[in-house]
Amino acid sequence: MSSESRLYTFSDETKQKLRKFRLGTSRAKDPQAVIYQIDKKTLEILPVDEDVYSDVQSLADELPEHAPRFVLLSYPLTLDSGRLSVPYVMIYYLPVTCNNEVKMLYAGAKELMRNTAEVGKIIEIDSAEDLEDIETKLKGDS
Numbered sequence: 001m002s003s004e005s006r007l008y009t010f011s012d013e014t015k016q017k018l019r020k021f022r023l024g025t026s027r028a029k030d031p032q033a034v035i036y037q038i039d040k041k042t043l044e045i046l047p048v049d050e051d052v053y054s055d056v057q058s059l060a061d062e063l064p065e066h067a068p069r070f071v072l073l074s075y076p077l078t079l080d081s082g083r084l085s086v087p088y089v090m091i092y093y094l095p096v097t098c099n100n101e102v103k104m105l106y107a108g109a110k111e112l113m114r115n116t117a118e119v120g121k122i123i124e125i126d127s128a129e130d131l132e133d134i135e136t137k138l139k140g141d142s
Contacts, residue, residue, distance in 0.1 A: 001140045009044045009110045019119050025074030026086055030054045038068040038105055060128035068106040069093045070113045075138055090119040096126050
C-alpha cells in the first residue's frame with residue numbers, strides 16, 4: 001500500500017459516487033463534470049457539492065481562484081474522423097496563487113485520485129479560463 005493511500009482517504013459513499021459517475025457518463029450527450037476537494041483537517045477527498053456540471057462555463061465559475069481542485073470530466077466530442085469519443089479525464093486545477101502547503105497537499109493526492117476515479121488521463125490547468133480550450137486539449141490527445 002502506498003503512503004498516499006494511508007494519508008488520504010475516501011469514504012465508501014465517495015467511492016460509490018466516483019464509480020457511478022464514471023459508469024453513468026460514458027453515454028452522456030453533454031459534458032458532465034464533478035468537482036472534488038481535500039478536507040485539510042481529515043485529508044479526506046470528497047465532492048465539493050452534489051452538482052454535476054453540464055457546461056464548461058458554469059464549471060469554470062465554480063472553481064475557486066486560490067485553491068486547487070480535482071475535476072472529473074466526461075466530455076463527448078466528435079473526432080476529425082467523424083467518430084464519437086467520450087474521453088473521461090481528471091482536470092488537475094492548480095491556480096498559481098495557491099500557497100505551497102495546499103499545492104503539496106493536492107500534488108500528493110493526485111495519483112491516488114486518478115487511480116480511485118479510474119480516469120485515463122490528467123490534464124493540468126492553472127486558471128479557470130483554460131477550460132475554454134478543453135475540447136482542443138482532448139482532441140489533440142485522441
